[in-house]
Amino acid sequence: xxxxxxxxxxxxxxxxxxxxxxxxxxxxxxxxxxxxxxxxxxxxxxxxxxxxxxxxxxxxxxxxxxxxxxxxxxxxxxxxxxxxxxxxxxxxxxxxxxxxxxxxxxxxxxxxxxxxxxxxxx
Amino acid sequence: xxxxxxxxxxxxxxxxxxxxxxxxxxxxxxxxxxxxxxxxxxxxxxxxxxxxxxxxxxxxxxxxxxxxxxxxxxxxxxxxxxxxxxxxxxxxxxxxxxxxxxxxxxxxxxxxxxxxxxxxxxxxxxxxxxxxxxxxxxxxxxxxxxxxxxxxxxxxxxxxxxxxxxxxxxxxxxxxxxxxxxxxxxxxxxxxxxxxxxxxxxxxxxxxxxxxxxxxxxxxxxxxxxxxxxxxxxxxxxxxxxxxxxxxxxxxxxxxxxxxxxxxxxxxxxxxxxxxxxxxxxxxxxxxxxxxxxxxxxxxxxxxxxxxxxxxxxxxxxxxxxxxxxxxxxxxxxxxxxxxxxxxxxxxxxxxxxxxxxxxxxxxxxxxxxxxxxxxxxxxxxxxxxxxxxxxxxxxxxxxxxxxxxxxxxxxxxxxxxxxxxxxxxxxxxxxxxxxxxxxxxxxxxxxxxxxxxxxxxxxxxxxxxxxxxxxxxxxxxxxxxxxxxxxxxxxxxxxxxxxxxxxxxxxxxxxxxxxxxxxxxxxxxxxxxxxxxxxxxxxxxxxxxxxxxxxxxxxxxxxxxxxxxxxxxxxxxxxxxxxxxxxxxxxxxxxxxxxxxxxxxxxxxxxxxxxxxxxxxxxxxxxxxxxxxxxxxxxxxxxxxxxx
Numbered sequence: 056x057x058x059x060x061x062x063x064x065x066x067x068x069x070x071x072x073x074x075x076x077x078x079x080x081x082x083x084x085x086x087x088x089x090x091x092x093x094x095x096x097x098x099x100x101x102x103x104x105x106x107x108x109x110x111x112x113x114x115x116x117x118x119x120x121x122x123x124x125x126x127x128x129x130x131x132x133x134x135x136x137x138x139x140x141x142x143x144x145x146x147x148x149x150x151x152x153x154x155x156x157x158x159x160x161x162x163x164x165x166x167x168x169x170x171x172x173x174x175x176x177x
Numbered sequence: 178x179x180x181x182x183x184x185x186x187x188x189x190x191x192x193x194x195x196x197x198x199x200x201x202x203x204x205x206x207x208x209x210x211x212x213x214x215x216x217x218x219x220x221x222x223x224x225x226x227x228x229x230x231x232x233x234x235x236x237x238x239x240x241x242x243x244x245x246x247x248x249x250x251x252x253x254x255x256x257x258x259x260x261x262x263x264x265x266x267x268x269x270x271x272x273x274x275x276x277x278x279x280x281x282x283x284x285x286x287x288x289x290x291x292x293x294x295x296x297x298x299x300x301x302x303x304x305x306x307x308x309x310x311x312x313x314x315x316x317x318x319x320x321x322x323x324x325x326x327x328x329x330x331x332x333x334x335x336x337x338x339x340x341x342x343x344x345x346x347x348x349x350x351x352x353x354x355x356x357x358x359x360x361x362x363x364x365x366x367x368x369x370x371x372x373x374x375x376x377x378x379x380x381x382x383x384x385x386x387x388x389x390x391x392x393x394x395x396x397x398x399x400x401x402x403x404x405x406x407x408x409x410x411x412x413x414x415x416x417x418x419x420x421x422x423x424x425x426x427x428x429x430x431x432x433x434x435x436x437x438x439x440x441x442x443x444x445x446x447x448x449x450x451x452x453x454x455x456x457x458x459x460x461x462x463x464x465x466x467x468x469x470x471x472x473x474x475x476x477x478x479x480x481x482x483x484x485x486x487x488x489x490x491x492x493x494x495x496x497x498x499x500x501x502x503x504x505x506x507x508x509x510x511x512x513x514x515x516x517x518x519x520x521x522x523x524x525x526x527x528x529x530x531x532x533x534x535x536x537x538x539x540x541x542x543x544x545x546x547x548x549x550x551x552x553x554x555x556x557x558x559x560x561x562x563x564x565x566x567x568x569x570x571x572x573x574x575x576x577x578x579x580x581x582x583x584x585x586x587x588x589x590x591x592x593x594x595x596x597x598x599x600x601x602x603x604x605x606x607x608x609x610x611x612x613x614x615x616x617x618x619x620x621x622x623x624x625x626x627x628x629x630x631x632x633x634x635x636x637x638x639x640x641x642x643x644x645x646x647x648x649x650x651x652x653x654x655x656x657x658x659x660x661x662x663x664x665x666x667x668x669x670x671x672x673x674x675x676x677x678x679x680x681x682x683x684x685x686x687x688x689x690x691x692x693x694x695x696x697x698x699x700x701x702x703x704x705x706x707x708x709x710x711x712x713x714x715x716x717x718x719x720x721x722x723x724x725x726x727x728x729x730x731x732x733x734x735x736x737x738x739x740x741x742x743x744x745x746x747x748x749x750x751x752x753x754x755x756x757x758x759x760x761x762x763x764x765x766x767x768x769x770x771x772x773x774x775x776x777x778x779x780x781x782x783x784x785x786x787x788x789x790x791x792x793x794x795x796x797x798x799x800x801x802x803x804x805x806x807x808x809x810x811x812x813x814x815x816x817x818x819x820x821x822x
Contacts (some may be wrong), residue, residue: 097760099749102742102821109629109636111822112662114746117628138534140753147759166628 085125086150090172091158094151098142108159119163125149128156225637246419248384249278252410254427255388257287259395261315263306263341263696264288265299267326269319271346271362274415276317288315291696291727294719296323297687300330300405301352302720303341305656305690308676309697311468313340314396320347320409321362328371329683334405335374336566337491337680338464338556340398341405347380348412368407373563378407384414388429400435401467401580402555437467440553440579442587448518448551448575449591452482453600454517455549461487461528462494464556465520467582468674472496474585475520481592483608485510489522490661491678497669499617500612505622505665512544520581521554525571536754549574553581553588566681622666634818635793637736640708641666643796644734647804648706654698656731657691657707673703684741685716688733692724695731704807705731707812711768711775712741718778724812725783732807733814734800735775737789738821740767778816788816 095108096102103115110117129152132142142152184377243348252275256264268276279290293299296318303314318327323343334341348354348363370380377397381387387410394406452458460479475495479486485503487510488495495502503510511517517528528550532540552573560567564635577584596604629636655663655675664675676694679686695705714721714735724731745766752758763769776786785806787799796817803813 099759101744102746102749102762104634105629105632105633105820105822106634107629109820111820112637114822140750142753142759143756145756146753149501152266 086153086155086157088154088157088161091154091156094155095158098147098151098155100155103139108160118159119166122160122163123156125153125156128152230646235593244418247274247278247415248417248419249274249415251384251419251424251427252284252387252391253278253283254414255391256315257283258429258434259392260312261288263291264315264317265291265293265302266317267293267296267299267319267323269323269346271320271348272317272344272410272414272415274412274715275344275346275410291723293689293723294693295717296326297330297685297718298345298717298723299688300327300334300341301689302693302696302723304334304337304339304686305676305693306332306697307339309654309656309673311622312344313395314343314693315344317344319362320345320367324367324370328374328807329685330566331371331405332374332678333644333683333686335680337678338402338404339680340403342394342398343375343405343407344410346409346410346412346415347364350413353413367409371407373561376404376559379407381414382410384419385427387414388427388498392430392432395432396434401437402559404559437580437583438555438578439587440584444575444577445584445587445630446591449549449588449595451491451516451549451575452484452518453592453595457513458482458484458512458516458518459487459510460484460518460520461489461522462520463489463522464491465581465674466494466672467580468490470669471570471582472672474582474589478585478589478704481589481596483611485611490659490664491523493664493669493672493675493677497664497667500615501608503611503615503618505618506614514548515545516549516551519550519552519554521556523556523566524550524568525550525552525573525794526569528571534750551577553577553579553584558634576728621751626666631793632820633793634791634820635796636820637822638666639793639796640734640736640817640819643800644706644708646797647800648704651808652703654694654703654705655707656694656698656705658687658710658713660708663708684713687713689717689720690718691731691733692720692729695724696727697728699729707731707733707734711735711737711739711773714775715768715773719782721779721784721812721814722782728810729812730807730810731812732800732803733779733812735788735814736819737775737816738819739769739772740821742821775814775816785813787818790816791818
């Protein structure tokens with residue numbers, strides 16, 4: 056059998072807590088988003104979270120609702136508490152992870168800008 | 178020593194007539210042999226001593242090489258009593274007698290032959306057909322190698338509890354087997370290969386035996402829990418001459434299908450009491466709905482209790498937009514529940530347990546310790562040891578063996594007996610909260626659709642909504658490979674709006690099952706669409722040709738994520754666990770380099786086709802054009818390059 060991969064509620068609760076914490080504030084200042092896009096695909100992040108980090112039914116949450124800091128993202132990616140497989144430094148260096156963060160944050164920023172433009176009637 | 182006389186005058190004894198003619202004669206080699214000149218003709222062994230004038234003598238009389246009726250004709254007579262409309266097959270010499278008889282004696286109608294390019298397609302087509310038509314089809318598969326091909330599809334049907342009448346064949350008598358292929362394709366017990374995944378099988382030894390076995394096979398297939406059955410039709414029986422006297426002696430028994438078993442009334446009353454008293458009951462339905470009335474009954478039950486329903490999706494059990502449908506909130510509902518009613522649920526264990534796919538595979542319990550689990554179903558009544566599709570053993574507080582749909586009227590009656598005015602008023606409040614929750618979940622879905630609308634490659638949500646935009650005015654049916662997201666996004670109301678799961682998750686089910694369901698929909702005047710995974714189609718793409726050849730209208734919208742994506746994620750999981758090969762998960766899992774052009778593939782088999790389309794803005798128009806073709810009665814395919822999930 057090929058079982059579905061389920062996203063666990065504890066992970067979602069943890070994510071929510073992190074996202075709402077004082078750490079999840081700054082966006083897009085570290086890392087190279089272009090390199091990050093290549094790493095996003097090359098490291099296989101897209102397989103559960105989609106090409107644009109939009110998430111997917113039953114495999115991985117959307118990651119672009121808020122900006123990430125490296126500390127928070129690193130904690131989740133290196134030591135996931137859900138069914139997500141761990142991406143240790145041996146697999147994904149800090150630089151690569153920083154680039155990935157930059158890529159995901161750039162999507163968040165783009166969406167934020169779009170919504171703000173819509174809100175202001177532009 | 179005198180030579181041994183020939184064997185009995187079998188189908189191979191074209192010139193057994195030395196016993197039938199008087200005088201000497203010589204038999205020319207070309208007249209003595211059918212196809213294979215290496216085997217001595219039985220007639221030669223029986224020739225009288227040579228006559229010097231024999232080679233110039235015209236034979237006085239030859240035995241007949243033709244006859245009016247064959248054993249297979251009687252087999253077709255039997256099949257015609259069972260109401261079978263179609264038989265899907267990839268041709269095989271072992272059932273040439275039966276195939277010829279279906280066509281020329283039976284008039285290729287009821288059943289009509291559907292040509293498939295793989296036996297897996299034949300059986301899966303029959304599987305999908307039942308899901309819509311509600312009655313079984315036949316699938317004919319060549320002995321040994323054909324049955325081997327078909328076996329995965331048989332397992333899917335078995336696990337899905339769907340009746341399919343599988344017929345295979347064998348040359349049982351070694352004395353009459355042609356050397357070479359007929360020996361390679363003969364087997365002593367061919368059904369052994371699939372005995373663990375069929376309900377019943379038989380190898381009739383005579384035509385009367387065939388009649389009784391074929392009728393019995395239909396009866397067993399349709400007794401709940403339903404499932405595939407297998408009859409092996411001996412080739413000699415098929416091809417023997419059926420003399421009038423023999424024919425007159427044969428009878429065909431009447432088919433009598435078992436009434437479906439109903440759950441014990443005492444247990445049902447106990448269950449009703451618990452459900453009425455529950456504060457947070459949950460109903461979960463899996464392979465529950467057998468007939469269109471199943472919807473009506475489940476709605477009555479849910480509304481009587483004002484209880485939320487989780488539709489597990491192996492059948493289409495409950496309307497997707499009903500205010501009590503909280504399938505999207507499964508995990509939370511099960512955590513809160515104090516009573517869970519499971520209807521024909523395959524995996525009861527997972528109601529109260531979670532197993533994590535991490536090293537050691539730890540599991541833990543979820544939900545309330547005091548939660549009562551009530552099960553109604555027939556899954557445990559026909560259970561075999563070898564294949565483990567029966568899932569993990571689960572504790573239930575009340576376990577009722579009986580067909581859930583048959584049992585529901587009594588359960589509803591028992592519940593209504595126990596509902597007083599005060600209780601009804603309380604339950605209305607619960608129902609209102611469920612409706613509010615369902616509304617919130619629907620809004621979340623709508624917001625999500627907007628967020629992913631413009632993604633390229635195309636998002637699942639965009640694909641589904643663009644498809645729906647083009648079919649919402651038709652009497653439509655989503656068939657083939659299961660698509661849980663579509664069943665939640667779209668207004669699923671009529672019983673044919675989707676066809677549930679594949680049974681054993683054997684990939685390759687989707688495309689042929691879609692064609693089978695579309696065949697049944699065609700007969701009912703409905704249009705069929707399927708969201709077709711790319712990897713699934715690649716197993717046996719010849720079924721596209723079958724759809725074109727038999728003019729089965731269906732739209733294939735490819736979900737072309739260019740990978741066996743589930744397995745890609747599995748490989749990734751193991752790579753990460755071992756901290757190696759991070760970027761190697763695409764080896765053995767992706768379908769790239771080159772990318773497959775499904776539109777060309779489909780066009781080569783006679784379908785209207787467009788694509789590949791990765792720009793979501795182009796999708797709507799492409800689907801619209803393809804649907805015009807489908808409405809004309811032909812199959813079409815639109816290749817869409819999609820997000821991974």
